[in-house]
Amino acid sequence: MSAADSTASLAFMPPAVPGWALPRGPVTSDVEAAFLAGAALNSLDNLVCTATPWAGAWRQRMALKCAAAAVALAGRTEDEAQLRDAWHLRTAGADPGPAGNLLAAWRRLAERSPDIGPDALRSIVAVLGLRWRDDLAGLECFDGLARSNRPAPLVAAALMAEVQRVRPDAELLAWWLADLAIAARMRWPMAMPMLVTQARGPAFRSAGGRGRIRPGGEGFERGICVALALAAAQACRLAGEIAPRAARLVAAAPKLRAKGAGDVIQLLLDDDAVSGTWQTASLTRWGARRLFDRLTSLDAVRELSGRASFRLYGL
């Protein structure tokens, strides 16, 4: 879809998760949790199934948030800005480092259809920095889970419990697969990275004492439901932020005279960030610089890194 003919769908305002569907305080009953998850998933489902022109940027930004959460789970300290740097400042094909690889994993999740074969599973295990063992290949019950008639959150919870049972050290993989299971069960064309952002959130706080509810533990299914409600609300909120920015960007497009401007606008709508020195055959890096300056003055993009050099632009 080119930027010009997408103005009609840009008027589309993404649905927000209604306030009554957000948990206030700890959720104590399974029924309530399931109700919240269903309500929130409906809003998200409407959004995912509408082919909005800025869907790429939205998904990749969610992937970035997920990667930041995953990095914290893995015991590293990189934040979102550093992850962005690791990804966008590497030369083509270079190793983005351990934290950058986690971002690569969740970016891949945002781009892939929800079915996964043994080869893809193996490569994602490697990217996540985990050990591969053949018992993970036994997870092909994944197909069965996705086609079952059980509700999406319970499918995800069952899959996570299975991963936890087989490989207690593969927590990141469990979260990664959970999003995939949700997408498969919801029949989404592409997976939506979101659940891992709630991994340390209130959803998995155990009722009485301290500590967290582990996959397969008591109350985990309820936890997944609440986490899903929170994550879906977060995703919808993010879409609500991105939509008007994307509208401004597309509205600014006719005012641009640079030759390769169309490509840049498409790229901005498709990805979380674009390097300030991005160049193509029709756009030199100096041209790109002028273009981004012009876009910034038109308030159509934001500079994301806050630096005077090595700038990254995005919606």
Place this chain on the structure above:
Amino acid sequence: MARRTQTEELFDAELADMPPELRWREWMGRVEAVIFASPVPVGRETLARVVGRDCSLDLLIDDIRDELVGRPYELVAVAGGWQHRTKNGFAAAIRAATGLGAPDSKALSQAESLVLLCIGYFQPITRAELGQVFGKEVSRDTIGHLRKLGFIAAGPRSPQPGAPYTYVTTPAFLSQFGFETLRDLPDFERLEDAGLLSKDRLLAGDLLPSFSAIGDSEEVTPVHDQHEVSVDDE
């Protein structure tokens, strides 16, 4: 040529007509032979070609390991594959007999090992940041030597004046030091729990004493490529 393709076609990985016990032994033999014959760690895909489809490689490897308990070498999982390596306890014997494993120009010096360990923990990290960690400049020669040995590679560029390259470790690093993933680096968890594993704090300079203490206690002395040694050993 034609003959070779014929034998390849005739190779029977499934061994369907053998009794299960015998078949398992045959598979164990094949897997061990393939790993033994290879100078580099052998990956799962390669091994899967010589065993049946429903054979669990992990169980098979476990059985082979059990057999090797009394031997001076063992089967270790490194860098996504398996390799025969001489057991650590025999390092002195090998050194005495052949001189292999003794400090030589190809091996890492103590300083280089520390730099490598530091990159392993805090990657991606630039040379300037490494210099701050150690309190003196880490020379280009050190980095160059590590790169030449294939232990580190260039990662993303750091957003600082001059856009210096950061350095990241490679699979060869994992293989050489007997790690399967970066999570196997010694005491990763304990450092995390102690709140020590932070590049920012390291650069602030309040971490150096404990860091060098780790460097002394852990095995940073060069691990020689022991596979060749184990072949000589036979």
